[in-house]
């Protein structure tokens with residue numbers, strides 16, 4: 001470190017001013033505290049908003065995925081039992097299997113729509129509950 005740079009640093013410390021690079025916009029700015037990472041209120045608020053959006057996204061993921069998985073497994077396990085059951089007529093098996101495929105197709109579409117925020121999670125959940133009832137109706141006499 002040159003003497004000039006050293007002297008400058010000492011002055012900076014004595015007046016409690018530090019040069020920092022804003023972690024959001026990359027602008028060089030004078031910080032009054034060592035741990036001041038953002039150049040302005042605007043950048044700080046933006047950073048808080050970005051963090052919140054990330055948090056919400058994660059929360060959303062933990063919302064719809066397990067709910068989807070639960071109803072998917074509900075269908076899957078019952079269909080499996082039906083397929084191993086010799087007393088169920090072949091055309092019934094066919095019909096139930098086709099109902100299962102329709103469910104899978106539609107569920108994926110709707111799940112993606114929730115992911116892209118085009119559908120509310122609550123609407124998706126209501127639909128999943130309907131689908132679970134639909135599975136019951138299709139298969140209850142064989143289970």
Ligand SMILES: [Zn+2]
Pocket residue numbers: 022023024025026027038039040043
């Ligand atoms: Zn900034």
